[in-house]
Amino acid sequence: MREELLAIVEKNSRIDLKELAVILGVEEIDVVNELAALESEGIICGYHTMIDWEKTSIEKVSALIEVRVTPQRGQGFDNIAERIYKYPEVTSVYLISGGYDLLVTLEGKSLKEISGFVSDKLSTLDSVLSTATHFILKKYKDHGTILTKKYEDTREKVTP
Amino acid sequence: MRNLLSDKIVALKPSGIRKFFDIVSEMDDAISLGVGEPDFDTPWHIRDEGIYSLEKGRTFYTSNAGLKELREEICNYLKRKQGLTYDPAKEVLITVGGSEAIDIGLRAVLNPGDEVLIPQPSFVSYEPCAIMAGGVPVIIELKAENEFRLTAQELENAITDKTKVLVLPFPNNPTGAIMEQKDLEAIAEVIKRHDILVMSDEIYAELTYKEKHVSIAEIEGMQERTILINGFSKAYAMTGWRLGYACGPKEIMQQMVKIHQFAIMCAPTTSQYAAVEALRNGDGDVQEMRTAYNQRRRYLMDAFRRMDLECFEPFGAFYVFPCIKEFGMTSEQFAERFLAEEKVAVVPGTAFGDCGEGYLRISYAYSLDNLKLAIGKLADFVGKLRAEQGKAP
Numbered sequence: 001m002r003e004e005l006l007a008i009v010e011k012n013s014r015i016d017l018k019e020l021a022v023i024l025g026v027e028e029i030d031v032v033n034e035l036a037a038l039e040s041e042g043i044i045c046g047y048h049t050m051i052d053w054e055k056t057s058i059e060k061v062s063a064l065i066e067v068r069v070t071p072q073r074g075q076g077f078d079n080i081a082e083r084i085y086k087y088p089e090v091t092s093v094y095l096i097s098g099g100y101d102l103l104v105t106l107e108g109k110s111l112k113e114i115s116g117f118v119s120d121k122l123s124t125l126d127s128v129l130s131t132a133t134h135f136i137l138k139k140y141k142d143h144g145t146i147l148t149k150k151y152e153d154t155r156e157k158v159t160p
Numbered sequence: 161m162r163n164l165l166s167d168k169i170v171a172l173k174p175s176g177i178r179k180f181f182d183i184v185s186e187m188d189d190a191i192s193l194g195v196g197e198p199d200f201d202t203p204w205h206i207r208d209e210g211i212y213s214l215e216k217g218r219t220f221y222t223s224n225a226g227l228k229e230l231r232e233e234i235c236n237y238l239k240r241k242q243g244l245t246y247d248p249a250k251e252v253l254i255t256v257g258g259s260e261a262i263d264i265g266l267r268a269v270l271n272p273g274d275e276v277l278i279p280q281p282s283f284v285s286y287e288p289c290a291i292m293a294g295g296v297p298v299i300i301e302l303k304a305e306n307e308f309r310l311t312a313q314e315l316e317n318a319i320t321d322k323t324k325v326l327v328l329p330f331p332n333n334p335t336g337a338i339m340e341q342k343d344l345e346a347i348a349e350v351i352k353r354h355d356i357l358v359m360s361d362e363i364y365a366e367l368t369y370k371e372k373h374v375s376i377a378e379i380e381g382m383q384e385r386t387i388l389i390n391g392f393s394k395a396y397a398m399t400g401w402r403l404g405y406a407c408g409p410k411e412i413m414q415q416m417v418k419i420h421q422f423a424i425m426c427a428p429t430t431s432q433y434a435a436v437e438a439l440r441n442g443d444g445d446v447q448e449m450r451t452a453y454n455q456r457r458r459y460l461m462d463a464f465r466r467m468d469l470e471c472f473e474p475f476g477a478f479y480v481f482p483c484i485k486e487f488g489m490t491s492e493q494f495a496e497r498f499l500a501e502e503k504v505a506v507v508p509g510t511a512f513g514d515c516g517e518g519y520l521r522i523s524y525a526y527s528l529d530n531l532k533l534a535i536g537k538l539a540d541f542v543g544k545l546r547a548e549q550g551k552a553p
Contacts, residue, residue: 007451022459022462023528025458155197156195157184157190157192159177160177
Protein backbone atom coordinates (compact mmCIF):
# COMPACT_ATOMS: atom_id res chain seq x y z
CA MET A 1 0.00 0.00 0.00
CA ARG A 2 2.96 2.30 0.73
CA GLU A 3 3.88 2.97 -2.89
CA GLU A 4 0.29 3.56 -3.99
CA LEU A 5 -0.39 5.79 -0.97
CA LEU A 6 2.67 7.92 -1.72
CA ALA A 7 1.68 8.25 -5.37
CA ILE A 8 -1.76 9.54 -4.35
CA VAL A 9 -0.68 12.02 -1.68
CA GLU A 10 2.15 13.29 -3.85
CA LYS A 11 -0.56 14.50 -6.25
CA ASN A 12 -3.18 15.42 -3.66
CA SER A 13 -2.10 15.89 -0.07
CA ARG A 14 -5.49 17.26 0.94
CA ILE A 15 -7.37 14.06 0.12
CA ASP A 16 -9.81 13.00 2.81
CA LEU A 17 -8.54 10.10 4.96
CA LYS A 18 -11.80 8.18 4.67
CA GLU A 19 -11.69 8.45 0.92
CA LEU A 20 -8.04 7.47 0.85
CA ALA A 21 -8.89 4.30 2.79
CA VAL A 22 -11.74 3.49 0.38
CA ILE A 23 -9.74 3.86 -2.80
CA LEU A 24 -6.83 1.90 -1.36
CA GLY A 25 -9.19 -0.80 -0.12
CA VAL A 26 -7.91 -0.66 3.50
CA GLU A 27 -9.16 0.58 6.87
CA GLU A 28 -8.89 4.26 7.76
CA ILE A 29 -6.77 3.47 10.82
CA ASP A 30 -4.20 1.75 8.58
CA VAL A 31 -3.92 4.86 6.45
CA VAL A 32 -3.48 7.04 9.52
CA ASN A 33 -0.75 4.77 10.88
CA GLU A 34 1.05 4.48 7.56
CA LEU A 35 1.06 8.26 7.04
CA ALA A 36 2.40 8.75 10.58
CA ALA A 37 5.13 6.20 9.88
CA LEU A 38 6.04 7.87 6.58
CA GLU A 39 6.27 11.22 8.32
CA SER A 40 8.43 9.97 11.17
CA GLU A 41 10.74 8.15 8.76
CA GLY A 42 11.20 11.43 6.93
CA ILE A 43 9.80 9.98 3.70
CA ILE A 44 6.95 12.46 3.70
CA CYS A 45 8.79 15.73 4.33
CA GLY A 46 5.95 18.20 4.08
CA TYR A 47 2.59 19.03 2.55
CA HIS A 48 3.08 22.06 0.35
CA THR A 49 0.74 23.91 -1.93
CA MET A 50 1.50 24.56 -5.57
CA ILE A 51 0.79 28.17 -6.42
CA ASP A 52 0.98 29.74 -9.82
CA TRP A 53 2.18 33.16 -8.66
CA GLU A 54 1.96 34.42 -12.22
CA LYS A 55 -1.79 34.58 -11.84
CA THR A 56 -1.62 36.74 -8.70
CA SER A 57 -0.73 40.42 -8.45
CA ILE A 58 2.29 39.58 -6.34
CA GLU A 59 5.60 40.11 -8.11
CA LYS A 60 7.97 37.18 -7.90
CA VAL A 61 11.09 36.37 -9.83
CA SER A 62 12.77 33.00 -9.84
CA ALA A 63 16.14 31.96 -11.12
CA LEU A 64 18.30 28.90 -11.57
CA ILE A 65 21.94 29.42 -10.68
CA GLU A 66 24.71 27.10 -11.75
CA VAL A 67 27.49 27.21 -9.18
CA ARG A 68 31.01 25.82 -9.56
CA VAL A 69 32.79 25.30 -6.26
CA THR A 70 35.98 23.83 -4.82
CA PRO A 71 35.08 20.88 -2.63
CA GLN A 72 36.60 21.06 0.85
CA ARG A 73 38.81 18.42 2.39
CA GLY A 74 36.82 16.02 4.55
CA GLN A 75 33.55 17.84 3.80
CA GLY A 76 33.09 17.35 0.08
CA PHE A 77 30.28 19.59 -1.07
CA ASP A 78 28.11 19.30 2.03
CA ASN A 79 29.55 22.24 3.87
CA ILE A 80 29.26 24.72 1.03
CA ALA A 81 25.79 23.42 0.16
CA GLU A 82 24.69 24.07 3.71
CA ARG A 83 26.07 27.60 3.66
CA ILE A 84 23.98 28.24 0.58
CA TYR A 85 20.72 26.53 1.54
CA LYS A 86 20.54 28.39 4.85
CA TYR A 87 19.52 31.54 3.01
CA PRO A 88 15.70 31.65 3.14
CA GLU A 89 15.42 32.99 -0.41
CA VAL A 90 17.06 29.80 -1.70
CA THR A 91 14.29 27.32 -2.53
CA SER A 92 16.42 24.33 -3.50
CA VAL A 93 20.02 23.20 -3.76
CA TYR A 94 21.04 20.12 -5.76
CA LEU A 95 24.45 18.54 -6.26
CA ILE A 96 24.73 17.97 -9.99
CA SER A 97 26.86 15.75 -12.20
CA GLY A 98 28.44 17.33 -15.28
CA GLY A 99 29.71 20.80 -16.08
CA TYR A 100 29.04 22.47 -12.74
CA ASP A 101 28.53 21.35 -9.15
CA LEU A 102 25.50 22.90 -7.50
CA LEU A 103 22.18 23.93 -8.96
CA VAL A 104 20.56 26.56 -6.76
CA THR A 105 17.03 27.83 -7.28
CA LEU A 106 16.11 31.14 -5.88
CA GLU A 107 12.99 33.18 -5.42
CA GLY A 108 13.04 36.93 -5.00
CA LYS A 109 10.83 40.00 -5.36
CA SER A 110 12.78 41.47 -8.26
CA LEU A 111 15.67 40.98 -10.67
CA LYS A 112 17.65 43.39 -8.53
CA GLU A 113 17.11 41.37 -5.41
CA ILE A 114 18.31 38.20 -7.09
CA SER A 115 21.32 39.74 -8.75
CA GLY A 116 22.18 41.34 -5.42
CA PHE A 117 22.08 37.95 -3.75
CA VAL A 118 24.33 36.42 -6.38
CA SER A 119 26.92 39.18 -6.41
CA ASP A 120 27.00 39.97 -2.69
CA LYS A 121 26.39 36.66 -1.03
CA LEU A 122 26.89 33.72 -3.35
CA SER A 123 29.95 34.70 -5.38
CA THR A 124 31.77 36.02 -2.39
CA LEU A 125 31.77 32.65 -0.64
CA ASP A 126 35.35 31.35 -0.45
CA SER A 127 34.87 28.06 -2.27
CA VAL A 128 32.66 29.43 -5.04
CA LEU A 129 34.60 29.57 -8.30
CA SER A 130 31.92 30.88 -10.62
CA THR A 131 28.17 31.30 -11.04
CA ALA A 132 25.80 31.49 -14.02
CA THR A 133 22.34 32.89 -13.38
CA HIS A 134 19.31 31.96 -15.51
CA PHE A 135 16.07 33.83 -14.91
CA ILE A 136 12.87 31.87 -15.38
CA LEU A 137 10.58 33.58 -17.87
CA LYS A 138 7.58 31.26 -17.85
CA LYS A 139 6.60 28.05 -16.11
CA TYR A 140 4.84 25.58 -18.39
CA LYS A 141 4.89 22.62 -16.07
CA ASP A 142 5.90 22.33 -12.46
CA HIS A 143 5.83 19.36 -10.08
CA GLY A 144 4.20 17.24 -12.80
CA THR A 145 1.36 19.72 -13.24
CA ILE A 146 0.79 21.55 -16.51
CA LEU A 147 0.17 25.21 -15.68
CA THR A 148 -0.70 26.56 -19.09
CA LYS A 149 -3.67 24.40 -20.06
CA LYS A 150 -6.66 22.86 -18.36
CA TYR A 151 -7.80 19.27 -18.94
CA GLU A 152 -10.76 19.12 -21.25
CA ASP A 153 -12.82 15.99 -21.85
CA THR A 154 -13.29 15.83 -25.60
CA ARG A 155 -14.73 12.33 -25.77
CA GLU A 156 -18.16 11.61 -27.20
CA LYS A 157 -20.58 11.55 -24.28
CA VAL A 158 -21.93 8.04 -24.76
CA THR A 159 -20.08 5.24 -26.54
CA PRO A 160 -20.45 1.47 -26.50
CA MET B 161 -39.01 2.79 -57.19
CA ARG B 162 -37.27 -0.50 -56.66
CA ASN B 163 -36.02 -1.51 -53.22
CA LEU B 164 -32.60 0.07 -52.88
CA LEU B 165 -31.65 -1.57 -49.63
CA SER B 166 -30.47 -4.88 -48.34
CA ASP B 167 -33.25 -6.61 -46.42
CA LYS B 168 -30.73 -8.19 -44.09
CA ILE B 169 -29.25 -4.83 -43.13
CA VAL B 170 -32.59 -3.06 -42.85
CA ALA B 171 -33.72 -5.77 -40.45
CA LEU B 172 -30.74 -5.18 -38.14
CA LYS B 173 -31.69 -3.37 -34.95
CA PRO B 174 -29.81 -0.10 -34.53
CA SER B 175 -27.53 0.02 -31.50
CA GLY B 176 -29.50 0.74 -28.30
CA ILE B 177 -26.78 3.17 -27.29
CA ARG B 178 -27.34 5.39 -30.30
CA LYS B 179 -30.77 6.48 -29.14
CA PHE B 180 -29.46 7.48 -25.77
CA PHE B 181 -26.51 9.25 -27.30
CA ASP B 182 -28.86 11.48 -29.27
CA ILE B 183 -30.66 12.63 -26.12
CA VAL B 184 -27.45 13.23 -24.16
CA SER B 185 -25.62 15.11 -26.86
CA GLU B 186 -28.36 17.73 -26.89
CA MET B 187 -27.74 18.50 -23.22
CA ASP B 188 -24.65 20.64 -22.90
CA ASP B 189 -24.40 20.55 -19.15
CA ALA B 190 -24.94 16.81 -18.67
CA ILE B 191 -22.31 14.87 -16.75
CA SER B 192 -21.71 11.60 -18.50
CA LEU B 193 -20.81 8.24 -17.03
CA GLY B 194 -21.62 6.66 -20.36
CA VAL B 195 -18.29 6.49 -22.07
CA GLY B 196 -16.71 3.23 -23.18
CA GLU B 197 -13.17 4.49 -23.59
CA PRO B 198 -10.32 5.53 -21.28
CA ASP B 199 -10.17 9.12 -20.00
CA PHE B 200 -6.38 9.09 -20.22
CA ASP B 201 -4.57 10.53 -23.20
CA THR B 202 -2.40 8.07 -25.10
CA PRO B 203 0.96 8.14 -23.26
CA TRP B 204 3.18 10.75 -24.84
CA HIS B 205 6.05 8.47 -25.84
CA ILE B 206 3.58 6.45 -27.92
CA ARG B 207 2.09 9.55 -29.57
CA ASP B 208 5.59 10.83 -30.19
CA GLU B 209 6.48 7.62 -32.03
CA GLY B 210 3.41 8.10 -34.25
CA ILE B 211 4.44 11.69 -35.01
CA TYR B 212 8.01 10.58 -35.68
CA SER B 213 6.83 7.95 -38.15
CA LEU B 214 4.96 10.68 -40.06
CA GLU B 215 8.03 12.92 -40.05
CA LYS B 216 10.10 10.11 -41.48
CA GLY B 217 7.54 9.66 -44.24
CA ARG B 218 6.21 6.27 -43.15
CA THR B 219 2.97 7.03 -44.91
CA PHE B 220 2.53 3.98 -47.12
CA TYR B 221 0.55 0.78 -46.82
CA THR B 222 2.08 -1.92 -44.67
CA SER B 223 1.81 -5.59 -45.62
CA ASN B 224 -1.76 -6.86 -45.37
CA ALA B 225 -1.20 -8.69 -42.11
CA GLY B 226 0.53 -5.63 -40.65
CA LEU B 227 4.09 -4.51 -39.88
CA LYS B 228 6.33 -7.48 -39.24
CA GLU B 229 7.91 -5.65 -36.30
CA LEU B 230 4.51 -5.16 -34.72
CA ARG B 231 3.43 -8.76 -35.23
CA GLU B 232 6.65 -9.88 -33.57
CA GLU B 233 6.11 -7.53 -30.65
CA ILE B 234 2.56 -8.84 -30.24
CA CYS B 235 3.93 -12.39 -30.06
CA ASN B 236 6.53 -11.30 -27.48
CA TYR B 237 3.79 -9.61 -25.50
CA LEU B 238 1.44 -12.62 -25.52
CA LYS B 239 4.37 -14.85 -24.51
CA ARG B 240 5.35 -12.50 -21.70
CA LYS B 241 1.85 -11.86 -20.37
CA GLN B 242 -0.05 -15.02 -21.12
CA GLY B 243 2.61 -17.62 -21.84
CA LEU B 244 1.12 -18.14 -25.32
CA THR B 245 3.22 -18.89 -28.39
CA TYR B 246 2.11 -17.64 -31.82
CA ASP B 247 3.96 -17.55 -35.11
CA PRO B 248 4.20 -13.88 -36.18
CA ALA B 249 4.35 -14.87 -39.84
CA LYS B 250 1.17 -16.94 -40.01
CA GLU B 251 -0.87 -16.62 -36.87
CA VAL B 252 -1.19 -12.87 -36.27
CA LEU B 253 -3.24 -10.24 -38.11
CA ILE B 254 -3.29 -6.53 -37.31
CA THR B 255 -6.80 -5.13 -37.65
CA VAL B 256 -8.65 -1.83 -37.50
CA GLY B 257 -9.55 -2.10 -33.83
CA GLY B 258 -10.83 -5.22 -32.15
CA SER B 259 -14.10 -4.52 -33.96
CA GLU B 260 -12.74 -5.47 -37.36
CA ALA B 261 -11.33 -8.68 -35.94
CA ILE B 262 -14.79 -9.62 -34.61
CA ASP B 263 -16.36 -8.97 -38.00
CA ILE B 264 -13.87 -10.76 -40.20
CA GLY B 265 -13.30 -13.57 -37.71
CA LEU B 266 -16.99 -14.46 -37.89
CA ARG B 267 -17.07 -14.03 -41.65
CA ALA B 268 -14.08 -16.37 -42.01
CA VAL B 269 -15.67 -19.25 -40.13
CA LEU B 270 -19.45 -19.10 -40.62
CA ASN B 271 -21.53 -20.92 -43.19
CA PRO B 272 -25.20 -19.98 -43.66
CA GLY B 273 -27.23 -21.24 -40.71
CA ASP B 274 -24.25 -21.88 -38.40
CA GLU B 275 -25.11 -20.92 -34.86
CA VAL B 276 -23.03 -18.41 -32.92
CA LEU B 277 -23.33 -18.50 -29.15
CA ILE B 278 -23.29 -15.00 -27.70
CA PRO B 279 -23.36 -14.52 -23.95
CA GLN B 280 -25.15 -11.29 -23.00
CA PRO B 281 -25.03 -8.64 -21.62
CA SER B 282 -22.09 -7.94 -23.89
CA PHE B 283 -20.62 -5.57 -26.44
CA VAL B 284 -23.11 -4.44 -29.07
CA SER B 285 -21.51 -5.73 -32.24
CA TYR B 286 -21.33 -9.53 -31.87
CA GLU B 287 -24.96 -10.12 -32.73
CA PRO B 288 -25.15 -7.93 -35.87
CA CYS B 289 -21.75 -9.16 -37.07
CA ALA B 290 -22.92 -12.77 -36.73
CA ILE B 291 -26.06 -11.97 -38.72
CA MET B 292 -24.16 -10.09 -41.42
CA ALA B 293 -21.83 -13.07 -41.74
CA GLY B 294 -24.82 -15.32 -42.42
CA GLY B 295 -24.80 -16.94 -38.99
CA VAL B 296 -27.60 -17.34 -36.51
CA PRO B 297 -26.97 -15.67 -33.15
CA VAL B 298 -28.02 -17.70 -30.14
CA ILE B 299 -28.07 -15.62 -26.99
CA ILE B 300 -26.98 -17.02 -23.65
CA GLU B 301 -28.40 -14.87 -20.87
CA LEU B 302 -25.82 -14.47 -18.14
CA LYS B 303 -27.02 -14.16 -14.57
CA ALA B 304 -26.22 -11.82 -11.73
CA GLU B 305 -26.14 -14.72 -9.27
CA ASN B 306 -23.17 -16.12 -11.22
CA GLU B 307 -21.55 -12.68 -11.25
CA PHE B 308 -22.32 -12.66 -14.99
CA ARG B 309 -19.81 -15.44 -15.69
CA LEU B 310 -20.58 -18.11 -18.25
CA THR B 311 -21.14 -21.49 -16.61
CA ALA B 312 -20.55 -24.90 -18.19
CA GLN B 313 -24.24 -25.74 -17.70
CA GLU B 314 -25.45 -22.58 -19.48
CA LEU B 315 -23.11 -23.35 -22.34
CA GLU B 316 -24.13 -26.99 -22.54
CA ASN B 317 -27.81 -26.00 -22.65
CA ALA B 318 -27.30 -23.65 -25.60
CA ILE B 319 -25.34 -26.03 -27.82
CA THR B 320 -27.08 -27.72 -30.75
CA ASP B 321 -25.69 -29.69 -33.68
CA LYS B 322 -25.54 -26.38 -35.60
CA THR B 323 -23.32 -24.61 -33.05
CA LYS B 324 -20.08 -23.44 -34.63
CA VAL B 325 -18.60 -20.65 -32.52
CA LEU B 326 -18.79 -19.35 -28.99
CA VAL B 327 -18.06 -15.65 -28.51
CA LEU B 328 -16.32 -15.23 -25.16
CA PRO B 329 -16.37 -11.56 -24.10
CA PHE B 330 -14.31 -11.37 -20.88
CA PRO B 331 -13.33 -9.17 -19.08
CA ASN B 332 -16.79 -7.99 -19.96
CA ASN B 333 -18.27 -4.76 -21.20
CA PRO B 334 -20.82 -3.80 -19.72
CA THR B 335 -20.81 -5.94 -16.55
CA GLY B 336 -17.13 -5.84 -15.59
CA ALA B 337 -17.29 -9.62 -15.05
CA ILE B 338 -14.21 -11.78 -15.49
CA MET B 339 -13.67 -15.50 -16.08
CA GLU B 340 -10.99 -17.03 -13.89
CA GLN B 341 -8.91 -20.11 -14.57
CA LYS B 342 -11.41 -22.51 -12.94
CA ASP B 343 -14.34 -20.98 -14.85
CA LEU B 344 -12.47 -21.34 -18.13
CA GLU B 345 -11.47 -24.92 -17.41
CA ALA B 346 -15.10 -25.81 -16.77
CA ILE B 347 -16.34 -24.42 -20.10
CA ALA B 348 -13.27 -25.66 -22.02
CA GLU B 349 -14.30 -29.22 -21.31
CA VAL B 350 -17.72 -28.60 -22.90
CA ILE B 351 -16.21 -26.74 -25.86
CA LYS B 352 -13.81 -29.56 -26.68
CA ARG B 353 -16.43 -32.26 -26.25
CA HIS B 354 -18.73 -30.53 -28.74
CA ASP B 355 -15.87 -29.54 -31.04
CA ILE B 356 -16.69 -25.83 -31.28
CA LEU B 357 -14.56 -22.78 -31.92
CA VAL B 358 -14.06 -19.85 -29.56
CA MET B 359 -13.78 -16.20 -30.46
CA SER B 360 -12.28 -14.73 -27.30
CA ASP B 361 -12.56 -10.96 -27.16
CA GLU B 362 -9.90 -9.98 -24.63
CA ILE B 363 -9.71 -6.27 -25.35
CA TYR B 364 -9.89 -5.54 -21.57
CA ALA B 365 -7.25 -8.19 -20.68
CA GLU B 366 -4.95 -5.63 -19.06
CA LEU B 367 -7.72 -4.26 -16.87
CA THR B 368 -8.36 -6.85 -14.18
CA TYR B 369 -8.22 -6.15 -10.46
CA LYS B 370 -7.91 -9.57 -8.89
CA GLU B 371 -5.61 -12.18 -10.41
CA LYS B 372 -4.00 -11.34 -13.74
CA HIS B 373 -6.16 -12.13 -16.76
CA VAL B 374 -6.21 -15.71 -18.04
CA SER B 375 -6.97 -16.36 -21.70
CA ILE B 376 -9.03 -19.38 -22.73
CA ALA B 377 -6.21 -20.12 -25.18
CA GLU B 378 -4.00 -20.93 -22.19
CA ILE B 379 -6.23 -23.86 -21.23
CA GLU B 380 -4.98 -27.26 -22.44
CA GLY B 381 -6.15 -28.04 -25.97
CA MET B 382 -7.86 -24.67 -26.49
CA GLN B 383 -5.32 -22.58 -28.41
CA GLU B 384 -5.92 -24.59 -31.60
CA ARG B 385 -9.65 -23.76 -31.48
CA THR B 386 -9.46 -20.14 -30.34
CA ILE B 387 -9.38 -16.86 -32.21
CA LEU B 388 -7.89 -14.48 -29.66
CA ILE B 389 -8.81 -10.83 -30.15
CA ASN B 390 -7.08 -7.98 -28.40
CA GLY B 391 -5.95 -4.45 -29.21
CA PHE B 392 -4.48 -1.19 -28.04
CA SER B 393 -7.62 0.85 -27.32
CA LYS B 394 -8.26 0.04 -23.70
CA ALA B 395 -4.84 -1.00 -22.38
CA TYR B 396 -2.91 1.95 -23.85
CA ALA B 397 -5.75 4.47 -24.14
CA MET B 398 -5.52 4.40 -27.95
CA THR B 399 -9.16 4.19 -29.04
CA GLY B 400 -8.87 6.78 -31.80
CA TRP B 401 -5.88 5.06 -33.36
CA ARG B 402 -8.15 2.17 -34.36
CA LEU B 403 -5.77 -0.70 -33.86
CA GLY B 404 -6.37 -4.26 -32.77
CA TYR B 405 -5.25 -7.74 -33.63
CA ALA B 406 -6.33 -11.34 -33.92
CA CYS B 407 -4.25 -14.45 -33.30
CA GLY B 408 -5.27 -18.00 -34.04
CA PRO B 409 -4.72 -21.19 -36.01
CA LYS B 410 -3.07 -20.41 -39.35
CA GLU B 411 -5.89 -22.02 -41.39
CA ILE B 412 -8.36 -19.49 -39.95
CA MET B 413 -5.93 -16.57 -40.02
CA GLN B 414 -5.23 -17.19 -43.70
CA GLN B 415 -8.92 -16.69 -44.49
CA MET B 416 -9.17 -13.65 -42.23
CA VAL B 417 -6.17 -12.07 -43.97
CA LYS B 418 -7.98 -12.61 -47.25
CA ILE B 419 -11.07 -10.68 -46.15
CA HIS B 420 -8.92 -8.00 -44.54
CA GLN B 421 -6.85 -7.67 -47.73
CA PHE B 422 -9.93 -7.08 -49.89
CA ALA B 423 -11.98 -5.00 -47.45
CA ILE B 424 -9.37 -2.95 -45.58
CA MET B 425 -5.95 -3.48 -47.20
CA CYS B 426 -4.03 -2.82 -43.99
CA ALA B 427 -4.46 -1.15 -40.61
CA PRO B 428 -3.34 2.51 -40.34
CA THR B 429 0.45 2.71 -40.69
CA THR B 430 0.98 5.55 -38.19
CA SER B 431 -0.94 3.63 -35.56
CA GLN B 432 1.12 0.51 -36.19
CA TYR B 433 4.39 2.34 -35.56
CA ALA B 434 2.99 3.88 -32.40
CA ALA B 435 1.80 0.45 -31.25
CA VAL B 436 5.31 -1.01 -31.55
CA GLU B 437 6.43 1.61 -29.04
CA ALA B 438 3.44 0.83 -26.80
CA LEU B 439 4.36 -2.84 -26.60
CA ARG B 440 8.08 -2.19 -26.12
CA ASN B 441 7.90 0.53 -23.48
CA GLY B 442 4.31 0.80 -22.30
CA ASP B 443 4.04 -1.70 -19.41
CA GLY B 444 4.52 1.07 -16.84
CA ASP B 445 1.76 3.19 -18.35
CA VAL B 446 -0.66 0.29 -18.27
CA GLN B 447 0.19 -0.39 -14.63
CA GLU B 448 -0.38 3.25 -13.73
CA MET B 449 -3.76 3.41 -15.45
CA ARG B 450 -4.84 0.09 -13.96
CA THR B 451 -4.03 1.40 -10.47
CA ALA B 452 -6.11 4.52 -11.09
CA TYR B 453 -9.09 2.51 -12.42
CA ASN B 454 -8.91 0.20 -9.43
CA GLN B 455 -9.05 3.16 -7.02
CA ARG B 456 -12.17 4.45 -8.76
CA ARG B 457 -13.71 0.99 -8.79
CA ARG B 458 -13.26 0.73 -5.04
CA TYR B 459 -14.71 4.20 -4.62
CA LEU B 460 -17.85 3.26 -6.58
CA MET B 461 -18.38 -0.05 -4.80
CA ASP B 462 -18.14 1.76 -1.46
CA ALA B 463 -20.57 4.44 -2.63
CA PHE B 464 -23.11 1.78 -3.73
CA ARG B 465 -22.80 0.03 -0.37
CA ARG B 466 -23.46 3.28 1.40
CA MET B 467 -26.54 4.09 -0.66
CA ASP B 468 -27.58 0.45 -0.32
CA LEU B 469 -27.72 -0.11 -4.06
CA GLU B 470 -27.26 -3.71 -5.11
CA CYS B 471 -24.18 -4.36 -7.23
CA PHE B 472 -21.95 -7.42 -7.54
CA GLU B 473 -18.27 -6.61 -7.31
CA PRO B 474 -16.79 -6.56 -10.82
CA PHE B 475 -13.09 -7.31 -11.25
CA GLY B 476 -12.52 -6.31 -14.86
CA ALA B 477 -12.76 -3.57 -17.52
CA PHE B 478 -13.87 -0.12 -16.26
CA TYR B 479 -17.58 -0.64 -15.68
CA VAL B 480 -19.85 -1.38 -12.77
CA PHE B 481 -23.31 -2.80 -13.37
CA PRO B 482 -25.63 -1.91 -10.48
CA CYS B 483 -29.12 -3.38 -10.17
CA ILE B 484 -32.08 -1.00 -10.11
CA LYS B 485 -34.90 -3.55 -9.97
CA GLU B 486 -36.04 -2.26 -6.54
CA PHE B 487 -37.39 0.92 -8.17
CA GLY B 488 -39.88 -0.89 -10.39
CA MET B 489 -38.73 0.91 -13.55
CA THR B 490 -37.10 -0.35 -16.69
CA SER B 491 -33.43 0.46 -17.19
CA GLU B 492 -34.36 2.88 -19.91
CA GLN B 493 -36.96 4.68 -17.78
CA PHE B 494 -34.45 4.98 -14.95
CA ALA B 495 -31.70 6.30 -17.22
CA GLU B 496 -34.01 8.80 -18.91
CA ARG B 497 -35.39 10.15 -15.64
CA PHE B 498 -31.93 10.30 -14.07
CA LEU B 499 -30.71 12.28 -17.03
CA ALA B 500 -33.70 14.62 -17.08
CA GLU B 501 -33.74 15.27 -13.33
CA GLU B 502 -30.08 15.11 -12.32
CA LYS B 503 -28.37 15.64 -15.67
CA VAL B 504 -26.22 12.56 -15.37
CA ALA B 505 -25.98 10.09 -18.24
CA VAL B 506 -25.63 6.37 -17.63
CA VAL B 507 -26.31 3.62 -20.17
CA PRO B 508 -29.34 1.33 -19.68
CA GLY B 509 -28.27 -2.31 -19.33
CA THR B 510 -30.65 -3.23 -22.15
CA ALA B 511 -28.33 -1.57 -24.67
CA PHE B 512 -26.21 -4.72 -24.26
CA GLY B 513 -28.96 -7.32 -24.55
CA ASP B 514 -32.47 -7.89 -23.24
CA CYS B 515 -31.12 -9.59 -20.12
CA GLY B 516 -29.48 -6.29 -19.14
CA GLU B 517 -32.97 -5.21 -18.05
CA GLY B 518 -32.91 -3.95 -14.48
CA TYR B 519 -29.28 -2.86 -14.64
CA LEU B 520 -27.25 0.20 -15.55
CA ARG B 521 -23.77 0.44 -16.98
CA ILE B 522 -21.69 3.03 -15.17
CA SER B 523 -18.25 3.70 -16.56
CA TYR B 524 -15.41 4.71 -14.30
CA ALA B 525 -13.21 6.02 -17.06
CA TYR B 526 -13.55 9.40 -15.34
CA SER B 527 -11.52 11.29 -12.76
CA LEU B 528 -12.40 10.70 -9.11
CA ASP B 529 -13.65 14.28 -8.82
CA ASN B 530 -16.01 13.74 -11.71
CA LEU B 531 -17.22 10.42 -10.27
CA LYS B 532 -17.81 11.99 -6.86
CA LEU B 533 -19.98 14.67 -8.36
CA ALA B 534 -22.03 12.21 -10.41
CA ILE B 535 -22.37 9.62 -7.66
CA GLY B 536 -23.55 12.31 -5.26
CA LYS B 537 -26.36 12.99 -7.73
CA LEU B 538 -27.11 9.27 -8.01
CA ALA B 539 -27.43 9.07 -4.21
CA ASP B 540 -29.86 12.02 -4.27
CA PHE B 541 -31.88 10.45 -7.05
CA VAL B 542 -32.04 7.05 -5.39
CA GLY B 543 -33.16 8.75 -2.18
CA LYS B 544 -35.86 10.63 -4.05
CA LEU B 545 -37.16 7.47 -5.72
CA ARG B 546 -37.26 5.61 -2.42
CA ALA B 547 -39.14 8.49 -0.82
CA GLU B 548 -41.67 8.43 -3.67
CA GLN B 549 -42.18 4.76 -3.02
CA GLY B 550 -42.65 5.43 0.68
CA LYS B 551 -39.51 3.56 1.67
CA ALA B 552 -37.54 4.64 4.70
CA PRO B 553 -34.37 6.46 3.66
